[in-house]
Structures are given as structure tokens and as C-alpha cells.
Amino acid sequence: MTHATFADGDAYEAYVGRWSRPVAQAFVRRLGAPAGREWLDVGCGTGALTETVLAMADPARVTGVDTSAAFVDVARARISDGRAAFQVGDALLLPLPEQSVDVAVSGLVLNFVPDPAQAVAEIARVLRQGGVAAAYVWDYAEGMAMMRHFWDAAAALDPASAAWDEGRRPSVCSPDALRALWTDAGLTAVAVESVQVPTVFADLDDYWEPFLGGQGSAPGYLRGLSDDHRMALHGLLRSRLPAAPDGTIPLAARAWSVRGRTSPTP
Template identity: 60%
Template sequence: MNIWAAGDAYERYVGRWSRRVAVSFVAWLGRPSGLRWLDVGCGTGALSGAVLAHAAPGSVLGVDPSAGFVGHGRARVDDPRLRFAVGDARALPLPGGAFDTVISGLMLNFVPRTAEAVAEFVRVTAPGGTAAAYVWDYGDGMELMRHFWDAAASVDPASAEHDEGRRFATVCSPARLESLWAAAGLVDVRTRGISVPTVFADFDDYWTPFLGGTGPAPGYVATLADARREALRETLRARLPFGDDGSIALSARAWAVRGTVPA
């Protein structure tokens, strides 16, 4: 099963929240107008869309290995400044120094040999340009997933091997991001946390996206027999913090990093 195939399912699951992080991330970069941007691992286009809306770019190229995500992005965005292509972050089919700003959102932790991807960011960034990225804080910072995996572990201890908090601990921290950027030769490296509220109207609004199959947690749910899935659902219902109106107020935090390619 390809857990990164369906753009619509990703939007319902986490895309709606990642779009909010993208806006804050672009503002933090503070790049001037008219630049050439590259969005690596662009997914459904959340970060590329934030660049178009808030950074006045000259052009944006979004690259992602999923043809399904690229197709979703093309269908949603009608702006001549934005193009999409299918490609691998570790071997970008692009010339060196072709972009003023290279960015990546919520992707690095899914790339084997992460340092190779960061080296590619540096290769295609022009001297004096910026390379930057952000990833979810899968520990306590990404509450919608943390509640899910804690509930899953109580129902099925074997689910722990799929828990993003455990799988991505070596990438998703400020110290690790700083180390990756510095090792790639970037200078003036800085990190920051970006938090956004994730408020669900009711339990169905929270639970239904986990049935879409896109992403590690929904992919895990798709493997469960009906009885185990129902047990997980009810365990989650008992654990979540409901408001008086039935809503569920959580938050999501991402760690961001940026650096400059030496002139």
C-alpha cells in the first residue's frame, strides 16, 4: 500500500494543519520578492501555496516523488509562477545553483539517508541563498498524533514500531536539524519552533481522517481488523480532551531550520 498516494486524504488528515505552519515558516524566512524558489517534497502544495501568497516569488518549482500528490497540487493551484515535477530529494533533476531559496516542509524525516537530501538542497541553491526546512515535533508537540499512538500502544503493543515519535527522533529536533545543516556547509544556521492550534469540531472530525490510508498512522489503521480498529477508536474517544461543546482542542508544533549557502 502506498501511504503517500492520495492528496485529498492527506489534506483531511494533516494538510489542513500544515498549511498554517507553512505561512509562519515563510514569514520567518523573510526573503525578498522576485526570487526563484524550490519546494522539495512539496506534497499537495501547502508550502508552495504559502510562498505564492506571502513571498511574492518570481517562480516556484514543487518537486515530490508522489505522482498522486503532484497531480493534486496541479489541480488546486492556478498560478503561472508555480510548476510541479516528480523527483527524488536525494537526486534532484536540476542544475546546481539554480534557486535562490530551497525549502522543504514535513518531509526530511521520511527520506532515508537524510544528509544526502540536505546536500542536494545546498547543491541547487545559489551562493548567498537560503536552504530551509521544517518537520513535525513528533514527541509531545504533535498532539493529534501523540494521542493516537499512545492509544494504539494500549490496544496493540506491537504498534510502537510504527510510532513516528520513536521512528523520527533522530531527525525531528532542533539540535539534529542544526547538525544536519552545519554538516552540509551552511552558515548562519538558526532554528525555531512553530506551533498552531488544531481544533476538531467533534470526535468524527478527529477520527475520520485516520481512515484515509495516507500517512503512517492512517496506513497503520488500514491494516487493522474491524474489531481491533473499533477498540482503538473507543480507546481514543475515552482519552481525548473534549470541550463542553464536543470539540477537541489540540495543538501541533513543528521545528524549523534555515541556513545560508556561503557566497
């Protein structure tokens, strides 16, 4: 198996969900959408982006859609704001009518969708004229330091681990690929930019333990290792990860964001 799977909302939160929030804040701030708009969060997961939209954009309503019932349950439990509603649904066939929302966003999802072009076409379909479509994905190849350190250490012990490494696989996680997706969907005024946030771990345990949760490619790879191999990787990471004088591990994460508009009313 070489593809990430996410089903446990709490494990996902510990692994990368906690780092998605500062990225979501920068992303929503840059969109600058007016208050009172109808939003859609495609692949809402545990609700990090929806929560940020509610806090920062003063929407009339946010509809979150995700294929994982477990994630939807976590989002519903965490977010009690009456302007938010969550439902299980497919990004390739969104359960919304045409031209029904003003802003459609997607956070850290498009690289996991079987057909990203179809997903963006669906986003464009449900947007009203002049609506905004925007998304962001992790830069797995170079910008996600917590994963890059893990995979570089894994490859030093086991070259076959490269088959699991998101950063080594073709994906939409690059500026050119994202721009092409938006342009091919007929969206205009397309812009791509980076969002970088600090990811500071309290200590080695804080860095390592989320990889034991089984959510994603790296935890999936780790789960299949023998105890000895797993401990060897743990030791190698201990020797390689940067450490501040206070014992924290200061890393950074970069995402690529893209936005565009549907054609306005003539």
C-alpha cells in the first residue's frame, strides 16, 4: 500500500490536523471574502478550515462535505456554531445544486482525490457567477519538514520506503499543477502562492508519537515495520532532528494555495 488513508479523526488531529490551523488562518485572511457569504468546505475533515472561516470571515453559512463519516462526526462534535453544517459526500459529485455558494474552499485534500480535475470542475459547478474557488495543499516534496525528516531517515535505513513517500510521487502539490487545474476548469484571475508556518514540537516524543497513529503514508509505513526497525528509525531521527536549547524541535511547514473566480455576470 502506498496511498495515505485517513479514518481516525483524533489520530489525524495529532498528526497534521494541529498544523493545518495556522495555514487555514493565513489562507482565509488572504482571500478577503466579504461577510455574509455562503461557503463550501470540500473535504472538510475534522473541521479546521470550516472553524477558521467561521471565526475570520463572518459567513452566512458554511457547508462542510467529506467522504469520511468519522471525520464528519469529529467536526460536528467540535463545532457547535449554527452557521455550520456537515455531511458525508464525495468531492467528485458534490451534494449541492449548481450556483449555490459564493466561496468554495478545500484544505489539504486535492492530492487525495482520485480525479482532482473532476473535483475542481465540481467546485466550479456549484459556485455562483463571480464566486471564488480556492484551495491549499502541503508541499510534500520540499516544504513539509516533519515528513521530509522522517522520509529521509527512513530511506537511509530502507531504500524501499521511497514507495510510500508522498514527496516522490506525481501529485498536484506544486504551483504549476495547481494553476493548470484552476485554468482548465475555466476559472479566471488564477493566483498561486505559498503559505509557510512554524511547526514546533515540544520534544522528540511530541514529534514521534503522532506517527504511531496509522493516519497517512508515513504512519502506515511505520506500522508495518518490525519493532527493531522502528526503534532504529526512532534513534536515527533523534540524532538528525534539529533541537533548540530548550529541547523543542523547531521545524516549518509550507503549503501551496491557489484561487480563482468563475466568470461574473455579463
